[in-house]
Amino acid sequence: MRKSLMIASTLALSLGAASAQTGTTTPTTPTAPATTPATTTAAPAQVVTFSDVPAGHWAKDAVDIITQRGLIQGFPDGTFRGNENLTRYQAALIFYRLLQTGALSSGNLSQTDLATITRGMQEVSTELAAISSRVTDLERLSAEQQARIAALEERINALGTGAAGADVTALTARIDALEAAVRNIPAGPQGPAGPAGPAGPAADTTALEARIAALEQRINAAPATGTTTTGTVTTEPAPSTVVIGDTTPQANGVTRGNLYAGVSVGASAAPAGQPCYVPRAGGRPVNYCASFGGMIGSTQLIGPFGARVSADYKPGQNAVSADVNATYQINTGSNIQPYVGAGLGLTSSASRSSTTTNVTDTYVNGLVGVDFQITNSIAAFVEGNGRYYLSNKGTGALSSSTTTTDRGFAPAVKAGLKFYF
Known part of the structure; x- marks a missing residue:
């Protein structure tokens, strides 16, 4: 009942x-x-x-x-x-x-029905009063929130142009989102699920109030150094980009790797009385000897200092030379990169006293050259070599003397390609 x-x-x-x-x-x-x-x-x-x-x-x-x-x-x-x-x-x-x-x-x-209705009204009067009170509270809260949003809109409309006005669009979008959230507040709780069931949950406005408070705090924040102030409202400029790590300006030249391998073609003076011959030219003698070589190295082994190992072969004198050099790369910030280097080397060639045996001569090597970066991985180079031979036992050493005890310079030039990786 x-x-x-x-x-x-x-x-x-x-x-x-x-x-x-x-x-x-x-x-x-x-x-x-x-x-x-x-x-x-x-x-x-x-x-x-x-x-x-x-x-x-x-x-x-x-x-x-x-x-x-x-x-x-x-x-x-x-x-x-x-x-x-x-x-x-x-x-x-x-x-x-x-x-x-x-x-x-x-x-x-019937009288019984009327009495039933009367008793029912008395029993649910307390619950109905509680529901009415909660609905009233929700309406009051919604009105307060609307008033706060209207005040925020007035402050935003008072913002000037420039750095302060630049943020109006973002603030307006946030206000629109807040208004949408206010409109979606539930109209009120549901009725009891049973004869003595609890009322439905009240509208959760905590998140909405937190967002409004954060917006008010942002508008009312004190101006920091470099901020723009219009009336009592301050807006902070957008933070500058934070760079973590090395902030050294980078050169505008082509970026390349540290390791490289290269091939070269060179020429040096022919020994007196022993001319070299141009291939496929009817054996025509010339006063220079061609060489062909290769190299591997690094441009930055320790800081700006690098190292390389190179070798070349002179067919006209049947001489093989190999040397190890320390190099220093001069960074110009462009596609042209000069470099210098120094090292030690050996030359193996036919003995001056006996053409049937080979001997080895040592030399101190100095070089100066320049790379022209074509792409990130390919560079053309031109290089000048100055070899100071400490001995002259072989025909591949000094070209200006045949005395085995002489010492002196043997200049040469070479050009070729380097492949960086």
Whole structure:
């Protein structure tokens, strides 16, 4: 009986019957009550069975009563939908049917029904008052938030141009988002799930208030060094880019790797009385000897100092030379990169005293050259070599003397390509 009491009472107050839906169905036009003596009781209407209100449901009796009274018809699919909210239109339709049938004035409601409704109103009055108070609080909170947003909009509109006005677009977008969040605040809690069920959860405005407070704090922040101030509102300029690590300006030249390998073609003076011959030219003698060589090295082995190993072959003298050099690269910030170097080397060639044996001469090497960077990985180079031979035992050493004990310079030039990686 208590379940029927709760449902019937809350329906009469437009907040019950588990918020049953009636607005989506077209109400039938109620017929005028038959003219009968006041003591005549109308025959009860046929009970409609709803698929979602099974036998034994705690609100079954109340649903049957209001259905018999013609106050609620349910949905076309045969459901009652007792867990949905009741709109003001649906409540108006219930009262309209109640007044049209004359149930209150004609006495169709028995004394027992009236007493039941009265007791139900008294039992739910406390819950209805609590719900009304919470709805009032939500409306007040929404009004306060709207006032705060309006104040923020006024401050934003007062911002000037320049650095202060540059942030207006972002602030306006944030205000629009806050307004959307305010509009999405729930209208109020749901009714109790059962005869003594708790009210629905209140709207959670904590996150919204935190965002508004952060926006106010940003606008009211004190101006820092270099900020632009307009009235009482300050806006901070965008932070400059923070660079972590080496901040040394980089050269605009082509970037290349430290390691390289190269090939070269060179020429040196021919020994006196021993000319070299140009290949495929009928054996024509010339006063220089060509050489072909290769090298590997690094431009930055220790700081700006590098090292390289090179070797070359002179076909005209059948001489092989190899040397190791320390190099220093001069960074000009362009595609042209000069370098210098010094080192030691050996030359193996035919002995001056016996053409059937080979001897080795040592030399101190000095070089100066320049790289022209074509791409990140390819460079052309031209280089001058000055070899100071410490001995002259072989024909591949000094070209200006045949005395084995002489010492002296043997200049040469070479050009070629280096491949960086």
